[in-house]
Amino acid sequence: MKAVRIRAFGDPEGLAVVALPTSVPAGNEVVIAVEAVGVSGADALIRRGALAAYGFTEGFIPGNEVAGTVTAVGDGVDASWEGRRVWAFTGTGGGYATQVCVPIEQVLPLPSALSPVDAVTVGGSGAVAHFALRHARFTPGEAVLVRGAAGGIGVMAVQLAARAGASAVAVTTSSAERGDRLRRLGATHVLDRCGNGDADAPAGYDVILDIVAGDGLSAFLDRLNPNGRLVAVGAVGGPPPADLGSKLMARFQRSLSFATFSAATVPAADLQAVRRDQLDAAARGELTAVVHDVLGLEQARLAHQKLDAGEVFGRLVLTP
Ligand SMILES: NC(=O)c1ccc[n+]([C@@H]2O[C@H](COP(=O)([O-])OP(=O)(O)OC[C@H]3O[C@@H](n4cnc5c(N)ncnc54)[C@H](OP(=O)(O)O)[C@@H]3O)[C@@H](O)[C@H]2O)c1
Structure with a gap:
């Protein structure tokens, strides 16, 4: 499988496409063939090394919010997930890749009326906005x-x-x-x-x-x-x-x-409930997915150049 690593902190040139072994799910995990991954402002901070104190080191593969198809399930996960279209929040990066392993608790069914690209602009940031308003x-x-x-x-x-x-x-x-x-x-x-x-x-x-x-x-x-x-x-x-x-x-x-406010303090089940509601609302057209541009995985550097240039309105999305 292919992934994009932060090979060296600094400008987008430090991002590199690398070949990695095929993902194997651990217990309680699924493997998702990634069709869309959101590129966020936080990814750029991590790439610059600004969040190194929080454990984001060189070698990190960015990308928390993905959508795609489950291709394998680990021990303890219902086999019926295999083949399902899903949205997931990895929480530990890894999404700038053709495959990613995610704990099943962080996976939601993708509403059939919502594209993977639209889904990764809504579920993660929408829940942050929701709970930030509540915190306020x-x-x-x-x-x-x-x-x-x-x-x-x-x-x-x-x-x-x-x-x-x-x-x-x-x-x-x-x-x-x-x-x-x-x-x-x-x-x-x-x-x-x-x-x-x-x-x-x-x-x-x-x-x-x-x-x-x-x-x-x-x-x-x-x-x-x-x-x-x-x-x-x-x-x-x-x-x-x-x-x-x-x-x-x-x-x-x-x-x-x-x-x-950090979404990390919100109970995981509460986050998932709101994400599910918001993905459904977006599928019904009640929330707008704001997609700035869609680029391939190999264009991750270009995506980060756009972020750095302040060009992005809404979310940039990579489609591995
Ligand atoms: N609290 C949480 O749980 C949580 C979760 C995820 C991410 N985050 C944080 O949220 C941030 C990323 O959010 P995002 O992806 O929505 O942001 P973003 O797209 O990177 O930036 C938001 C907007 O801020 C404006 N801006 C950028 N630099 C600025 C500056 N120097 N002065 C004034 N305005 C500036 C730009 O709009 P204009 O050019 O139109 O002004 C930009 O579009 C990161 O700090 C990340 O760590 C927090």
Whole structure:
């Protein structure tokens, strides 16, 4: 089988297609012939070595979200899974490959009306967005701002907040064209990366989902309503400023909350239940799969070049 490894941390040239032995499932696992794998912003961070402290070392094969067909089952897995079309979250990478082994608990049936390409743009990032909104204690009627809305998580967060009855769904993005696309997904106000550019946008938000972090994060504390909650979901813009805590304390009388959110803290069964619902909703056309482009496995470097260039709206997908 073929896979794409991070041979050396750094630019996309460090990604290499390698030949590996055919996958053999361990107990409780299935082998999936991968037809589609999502390429995420997190993959680029891992490739650059930015997540080495979290155990992502050179030699890692990226790709957590896959869809395809089960070709073999390990001990303890019902044989009826063989031949079924599935979506799966590996949780440990390995998806940039023609085959991947996944524990059966992380596998879901692929709705027949949903293509593998569409499925890998919805199931993983949609659940992150869902539980991040829940972590932010979002309730219908509240105003939401999604900072960094043009990525895989953001396009799902916008749709979910709009569907759940947010009074406003503002987004930050870097171009008017992206803003128009986000409006079609449910955004009501389009702001530039600094949070400006729409005179009609709400003065404050009850919830900010922040996928960017970086030096610009502190300024968004002033966009929170009293009792507002800012939840950090990602850090594509780099680490937050060191004085974020003191900036928060300086706004003491507004009862603001800052929290981080990681899907790793959500019970696996809860994640799977939401993923299943969202894949079904996408199959019914109630959620939009936002596919930026579809490339072959050998084009993984090109995919990462596009990520690095900031070209990607929604998800890039590789089709091994
Ligand atoms: N919390 C969790 O459980 C969880 C799970 C998976 C991933 N993650 C994290 O989520 C992030 C990846 O999410 P993603 O794939 O949705 O993001 P992404 O596509 O990499 O980026 C989202 C958007 O942020 C904007 N952006 C990029 N760099 C920026 C900068 N320097 N300043 C301001 N805006 C910038 C870009 O939009 P514009 O150009 O339009 O502004 C980009 O489209 C990673 O940090 C990853 O670790 C978290």
